[in-house]
Amino acid sequence: MNRFIPRILLAPAVLTLFLWMIVPLVMSIYFSVIRYNLMQPDQSGFIGLENFEYFITDPSFGTAVSNTLLLLGSVIVLTVVVGILLALLVDAPFPGRNIVRILLISPFFVMPTVNALLWKHMMMNPIYGVLAQVWIFFGATPVDWLTDWPLWSVILIVTWQWLPFATLIFITALQSMDREQLEASRMDGATYLQQLRYLYIPHLGRSMAVVVMIEMIFLLSVFAEIYTTTGGGPGDASTNVAFLIFKQALLNFDAGVASAGALFAVVLANIAGIFLIRMVGKNLDK
Numbered sequence: 001m002n003r004f005i006p007r008i009l010l011a012p013a014v015l016t017l018f019l020w021m022i023v024p025l026v027m028s029i030y031f032s033v034i035r036y037n038l039m040q041p042d043q044s045g046f047i048g049l050e051n052f053e054y055f056i057t058d059p060s061f062g063t064a065v066s067n068t069l070l071l072l073g074s075v076i077v078l079t080v081v082v083g084i085l086l087a088l089l090v091d092a093p094f095p096g097r098n099i100v101r102i103l104l105i106s107p108f109f110v111m112p113t114v115n116a117l118l119w120k121h122m123m124m125n126p127i128y129g130v131l132a133q134v135w136i137f138f139g140a141t142p143v144d145w146l147t148d149w150p151l152w153s154v155i156l157i158v159t160w161q162w163l164p165f166a167t168l169i170f171i172t173a174l175q176s177m178d179r180e181q182l183e184a185s186r187m188d189g190a191t192y193l194q195q196l197r198y199l200y201i202p203h204l205g206r207s208m209a210v211v212v213m214i215e216m217i218f219l220l221s222v223f224a225e226i227y228t229t230t231g232g233g234p235g236d237a238s239t240n241v242a243f244l245i246f247k248q249a250l251l252n253f254d255a256g257v258a259s260a261g262a263l264f265a266v267v268l269a270n271i272a273g274i275f276l277i278r279m280v281g282k283n284l285d286k
Contacts, residue, residue, distance in 0.1 A: 080208055080212065082163060087167050091174045116228035117228055131145070154230060223243060242265065
């Protein structure tokens with residue numbers, strides 16, 4: 001009887017996981033192989049892999065994939081590099097350090113939609129935005145960021161959202177640095193750049209791998225920032241895979257093609273996840 005107690009205790013969690021993940025996945029697979037338009041539900045029928053073919057051959061597909069990869073790579077590079085610099089900056093003791101740390105971490109608690117609205121109206125508005133006023137102060141013409149640089153505007157917004165997370169991880173990692181080793185290297189005449197290269201960066205290796213893995217998983221599904229600011233435009237300039245799936249599902253009302261796109265996104269996320277788990281595993285074994 002005792003051997004069944006753990007299974008009984010785990011049953012609610014397993015059932016919840018089944019209802020929360022497995023059932024929607026099975027439904028997505030089912031809808032991906034049938035013709036099912038929400039405006040014409042009576043014309044549904046089995047069509048095999050046509051939905052996948054339609055999604056992949058969509059003129060917006062190539063742009064969406066390239067935008068997704070560019071957004072992913074740019075945000076990860078910016079958050080890792082700037083996060084390390086900020087963590088090193090606030091690692092040394094100075095008056096008000098705790099307050100500065102709180103201010104650095106606080107943007108991570110802002111909801112993505114609120115974050116996007118903040119940047120859209122307060123920072124990037126070409127008439128009364130903060131950046132526009134800076135341009136005017138120096139005698140330059142304000143830039144309409146969301147029209148002229150839509151994808152890079154989204155990258156900047158998402159970077160600001162995720163930078164506190166990376167900074168927090170790196171600050172935590174720096175707390176475990178061997179201060180005696182740093183002091184010994186300083187006494188041996190090592191410069192700060194040499195310490196950065198041979199002590200700080202190797203010590204932060206595991207933290208960087210964790211930041212890259214977690215950010216990559218979440219950044220593959222960036223949607224709120226794009227929907228709130230650029231709407232995927234102009235044209236497809238800022239459309240990623242997640243937003244393309246949204247357009248197929250709720251603008252074209254094609255649940256079949258949207259389900260096929262969702263499965264493509266799941267496969268892409270799993271490939272990235274497997275690669276990153278192996279990368280982190282190798283890093284942890286060193």
